[in-house]
Amino acid sequence: MSAEISITGVGKAFDGRKVLEGVTADIHAAEFVSVLGPSGCGKSTLLRLIAGLVPFEEGAIQVNGEAVTGPSAAMGFVFQTSNLLPWLNVRDNLLLGINLDAASQRLDEAALAELIETLGLTGFEASYPHQLSGGMRHRVAIGQALARNPQILLMDEPFGALDALTRDRLNMELLRLWQRDRKTVVLVTHSISEAVLLSDRVLVMSERPGTIIEDVRIDLPRPRDPSVTREDPAFGDYVVRLSKLMGVA
Amino acid sequence: MTRALFNRDTAISAAFFLLLGLAWEYGVRWSGVQAYLLPPPSAILAELWQSRGPILAQSLVTLTEVFWGFIIAVVLGVPIAALIYFSRTAKRTVYPLFVALQSIPKIGLAPLIVVWFGYGLTSKLIMAFLFAFFPIIISTLGGLASTPAHLEEHFRALRATPLQTFWRLRLPAALPSFLDGCKVAMPLAVIGAVVGEFVGSNDGLGNLILTASGSGHTTLTFAALFAVTVLSLLLFYGVAYWERFIWWRAA
Numbered sequence: 001m002s003a004e005i006s007i008t009g010v011g012k013a014f015d016g017r018k019v020l021e022g023v024t025a026d027i028h029a030a031e032f033v034s035v036l037g038p039s040g041c042g043k044s045t046l047l048r049l050i051a052g053l054v055p056f057e058e059g060a061i062q063v064n065g066e067a068v069t070g071p072s073a074a075m076g077f078v079f080q081t082s083n084l085l086p087w088l089n090v091r092d093n094l095l096l097g098i099n100l101d102a103a104s105q106r107l108d109e110a111a112l113a114e115l116i117e118t119l120g121l122t123g124f125e126a127s128y129p130h131q132l133s134g135g136m137r138h139r140v141a142i143g144q145a146l147a148r149n150p151q152i153l154l155m156d157e158p159f160g161a162l163d164a165l166t167r168d169r170l171n172m173e174l175l176r177l178w179q180r181d182r183k184t185v186v187l188v189t190h191s192i193s194e195a196v197l198l199s200d201r202v203l204v205m206s207e208r209p210g211t212i213i214e215d216v217r218i219d220l221p222r223p224r225d226p227s228v229t230r231e232d233p234a235f236g237d238y239v240v241r242l243s244k245l246m247g248v249a
Numbered sequence: 250m251t252r253a254l255f256n257r258d259t260a261i262s263a264a265f266f267l268l269l270g271l272a273w274e275y276g277v278r279w280s281g282v283q284a285y286l287l288p289p290p291s292a293i294l295a296e297l298w299q300s301r302g303p304i305l306a307q308s309l310v311t312l313t314e315v316f317w318g319f320i321i322a323v324v325l326g327v328p329i330a331a332l333i334y335f336s337r338t339a340k341r342t343v344y345p346l347f348v349a350l351q352s353i354p355k356i357g358l359a360p361l362i363v364v365w366f367g368y369g370l371t372s373k374l375i376m377a378f379l380f381a382f383f384p385i386i387i388s389t390l391g392g393l394a395s396t397p398a399h400l401e402e403h404f405r406a407l408r409a410t411p412l413q414t415f416w417r418l419r420l421p422a423a424l425p426s427f428l429d430g431c432k433v434a435m436p437l438a439v440i441g442a443v444v445g446e447f448v449g450s451n452d453g454l455g456n457l458i459l460t461a462s463g464s465g466h467t468t469l470t471f472a473a474l475f476a477v478t479v480l481s482l483l484l485f486y487g488v489a490y491w492e493r494f495i496w497w498r499a500a
Contacts, residue, residue: 053406070408077406081399086497087421100409100417130497 004029004064004184005050005152011058011209012045018209019045023059025203025212029151030182034195036242037205043188044080044156046210050186051077051154063152073104076145078155082137084129084144090116091125093140097148104148112147118177119143135166142174152184160190171198172226179223192246196220196238197229204245214245288468296472303457304476310453312480314370314442318377319435319484322385327427330389331415351383356444363449373445373453380441381434388430392423424495431488439481454480 003026012020019042027033037043048054050061052070061068063075071077076097084093094115098104107115116122119139129137138158145153159167175198178185189195195202196218204214218238220229229235270290277289284292297304329347332339359376366372396419404414446455454477461469 051406053402071406073408077403079399079403079406083399083403085400085418085421087495097407100404100407100413128496 003027003062004031005186006062007046007050007059008061009059010046010049010056010061012042012049012054012056020049020056021209021211023211025215027184027186029184032178032185032187032198032200034187034189034199034202035205036189036192036195036202036246037210038207038246039190041205041208042210043205046205047077047154047156047186047188051075053077073101073148074150075152075154076148076150078142078145078153078158080157080160082129082134082141084137084140086129089126089128090121090132090140093129094143094147097144101148107147115143115147120173133166134162135170138162138170139173142177146177146181150183152186155185155187157188157190159194167194168226174198175224175226192239192242192248193230196235196242197224197226202238202242204242216242216245285465285467288471292468293471293475296468297475300469300472304454304472307452307454307457307473308476308480311373311439311442311446311455311477312484314373314445314453315377315435315438315480315484317370318374318379318442319381319431319438321374321378322381322434322438323431326382326385327389330386330393333386334390334393347383347386355379355441359444359448362445368449368451373442373450376441376445377438378441380444381438384430384433384437385427388426388433389423392426392430393419395426396422421497425497428488428492428495432485435484435488436481439477439484443477 005025005027007023007025007027010020010023011018023046035043035046045054049056050063050068052068052072052075063072085096088096091112092099094112095107098107116125119142121136121139121143124132124136129140132140142158159170162170171194178198185198187195187198199218202216202218203212204216205211206213216238220232220234220238274289274291277284277287288296329343333344334340355376358379362372362375362379366375400418400422401414404418409417442453443455443458446453447459450456454473457473458470458477461467461473
């Protein structure tokens with residue numbers, strides 16, 4: 001199987017300071033891959049390079065066999081902050097990506113209603129972001145990326161700013177969505193248990209300048225469920241192994 | 250509950266201003282200050298009623314000048330602010346030019362404006378415009394520059410064109426600051442128009458103040474001053490009214 005996202009020897013520096021060095025990885029279609037690393041290791045930068053948001057000098061990144069030159073409709077990006085427009089209601093925020101991009105496929109009313117239902121936002125279509133809880137704002141942000149039906153979902157610590165309980169619930173919903181749609185997901189996170197729970201593979205990054213030091217395959221049965229999967233002894237083994245790699249155990 | 254609180258607050262305000270008025274009224278009566286120096290509020294109110302015809306007519310003249318001066322300030326100020334924001338060249342040329350122009354005392358310009366544009370409406374609306382223009386440019390610029398960087402990146406990820414980013418992100422993001430600028434600019438436009446009327450005109454509230462005080466008619470001067478104040482307040486709240494449509498200002 002050829003790689004959907006192919007990263008070869010990528011390096012990036014900001015103001016002469018090396019952030020990424022010799023990053024090489026292949027991500028296949030329908031894979032859920034987490035990028036795990038300490039703060040400031042350049043994992044968010046790596047995601048932005050894949051998304052075509054930040055130019056880079058060294059190496060090559062290909063998506064679907066084509067070099068990345070800029071943002072593409074094939075990729076949806078979910079940012080760390082929910083990034084909703086305060087002057088648009090939930091419905092218009094969900095449709096923002098579609099409305100901005102004339103080339104993207106339209107979403108009919110039934111599909112939109114289903115998306116709103118899936119996100120647990122029914123009844124909030126006309127609400128504005130400031131009227132929503134933090135967790136709901138993040139669901140809208142994920143919905144905005146999903147509405148364009150991208151082949152690849154890039155997520156930059158999407159739940160980083162949320163409390164543990166909300167984070168758990170959103171992880172569960174993300175898992176459910178992914179198990180249904182089987183999109184390719186690249187998730188940047190600094191939570192070890194989140195990475196193990198969700199991923200097929202975990203790419204572990206070093207301190208800055210970041211490079212991939214280990215590619216760990218997570219062979220836990222699917223469909224996964226936080227309450228069941230966490231009881232699995234193998235889950236604990238993965239967490240211990242990744243903690244050692246991260247130098248926290 | 251909130252309604253009762255509102256009523257109590259209103260009652261306190263009303264009582265305060267009533268007391269202030271009474272203090273003025275009886276202060277003037279008991280101290281024996283001459284009415285041509287400081288008339289009591291009762292005389293001013295009577296004058297307002299008596300001269301309501303001319304006062305309303307002159308208010309309308311001033312309102313027209315302020316209105317057009319303010320509108321032109323917005324219509325020219327917003328695109329110029331956008332130009333300064335987007336063009337490095339404009340930032341190095343147009344922007345310092347306006348800062349320099351702003352530093353000229355506009356009151357000193359008034360006689361020139363009257364010489365150039367005559368005693369009519371034009372010179373007054375130009376004065377109102379000159380006073381209102383700069384705050385509108387500065388506030389629009391500040392608003393455009395305050396567009397959150399993470400939202401700009403988000404728009405890039407969504408592959409928005411520069412035009413879309415302007416209309417759908419930068420402009421709405423700039424609105425709260427722009428409106429604050431309008432709230433500063435509106436009372437300034439009133440001052441500009443009145444100054445213009447002082448320097449050279451045959452009508453308007455500024456002219457009324459000047460002619461009334463010149464002929465020793467202090468009560469009418471106060472009545473006209475009162476009219477200017479009311480006009481300015483009404484225009485200010487007319488601008489502030491639009492805040493309810495920009496509920497994201499605090500977000």
